[in-house]
Amino acid sequence: MPKRFSASDYSEGILAGNRVRLSQAITLVESTLPSDQELAQQVLDAVLPHAGRSVRVGITGVPGVGKSTFIEALGLHLVREKGHRLAVLAVDPTSQRSGGSILGDKTRMNELAAHPQAFIRPSPAGRSLGGVTRSTREALLLCEAAGHDVIFVETVGVGQSETAVHGMVDFFLLLMLAGAGDELQGIKKGIMEMADAITITKADGGNELAARRARAEYQNALHLFPLAPSKWSPEVTISSALTGQGVPDVWQVLEKYVAQTRASGYFAQRRQEQNLHWLHETIRQSLETQFYARPAVQQQLAALEQAVREGRQSAFGAAGQLLGL
Template identity: 55%
Template sequence: MDARRGRLTALEYINGILCGDRVKLAQAITVIESELEADGELAERILEGVLPQSGKSRRLGITGVPGAGKSTFIDELGMHLLRDQGENVAVLSVDPSSQISGGSILGDKTRMTRLAAEDRAFIRPSPARGHLGGVARRTRETLLLCEAAGYRNVIVETVGVGQSETAVRSMTDFFLLLMAPGTGDELQGMKRGIMEMIDGMAINKADGDNRARADQARAEYESALHLFPAAADGWAPRVLTCSALSGEGVAEVWGMVLEHGAHMKSNGHLEERRRNQALDWMKELLATGLDEMFHRDQEVGRRLPVMVEEVRRGHISSFGAAREMLVLFHRRGRAAGAKE
């Protein structure tokens, strides 16, 4: 243990995670999310240690428009998994708070009250920190830690409908779009790109006076989805209705997820999707690593503010400034390599 920083050794974290120790899991995720260089090296060792035990979970991504009731739906779905299926679940969700504050302390635990009280559920609210659409920078790594800790089902929730869908789609097996009936402009306001990404849709709040409107919305979405070309994996996205408040239809939504998983396994597309996800992860790490190296360079740090001001004053084009900074960084990298 590194007493100076309050950190355990990589092996202590790894053993704790593999034994299902929730405290060690939470502590390891804190290391993963840390911006400290020393923690980055520790995080890499932890990930390498648990990676062979990951990849055995169902990965479900959930997005939806504001007011669709995502938190209530996830709470009910999680309870269905625990209560009716005898399984466990981990929920990774961006905390719906200001990017300035970096996220609240309680976060999703106050939005998913029943799951938060369950020993077989693990909820990790991650601060947005201004990252793409609110998806935490290390969500993918956190997912792997949860899998290694024995969580059979991992749910990743996005904030609203925005740019984060692509990131979540690249780390999950099934991507669910949650909608609410009766908003009036559902089809007009829905981005085509998101509709092309989904594996299924659920119209939530299909209860009481909303039931007829939910059925109407379902028919409209089914017609819209038929206009899209067939997916290469042979799966046709479905539209179901449910009520997270009463629980009606939630089991059917989960049944759709399971049927999709069986379909993808049978034709080999699940393995292919996972391989592509691993490649996406590598590209993301490369981009992040190069960005960090660039901004850590001392000469770049001295020159960059000057170039920013030059662009602002119109003395140099954005293209020219970027090219000059990249050339500077490249030359310094070659010089450092020559010294070694």
């Protein structure tokens, strides 16, 4: 039985930069036990005034595009050259792999994982998108309170998790491969529209020319999208995580974005909107959980489902009956 810490044990440890306590607190926010959740909320409330001072970056792209290798290269640049403190989190609700994608990938992030200014945390395994999104967002706040001033949130660019990640970050980076059609890359137009920057990966060896061509194509394609509320025109770069070429350029684009949107007020406004969205999302989720946990609902749900399936009762009527319980 692990020792049970108090809320202030956690919050003081986190604020002092204690990585073990940070990890334990993230485990706490990932827990679905009501007693853990209560404690987790106390910890979050205690550290919240110290959170928020970071740049939050979403990173997405189809499996194999080179996300892990790129995060290792850019991450090392940030901690070594720029003196940043980086945290890498993941939203990977589909992962059945032990501990999620990042852990299986740690071989690709060896040096970064071992760096004292970097903190890497895999996606909680076996949870719904809503559950993973909530705990990742809370983990992000804990990392900020621990002094991490750059947060990467990685997700695999194939499903709905991009929208969830987009809703918790300041800047959204899409990794693409040259020489493969969009269909091949499984990237939907909606995901391209969310991107503040695209980098064409693996621009090395015989691939460089194709990468330059792809860059021009994507830049043109992005110009066709209406200007985003940020008033920022997304930029396309090419990079190789293998040689390191073009990797710092991606960070320069981000710094330009942050400077521009901070000056315009959009940066702060977007965070406020995200907080509000999160308030309503939390209410919606807890109402739903409470509803399905009611004994009367649990007793009658199956029978009403059956009635709706067989057309004996309308969905609307059955829902009304359950909600009235």
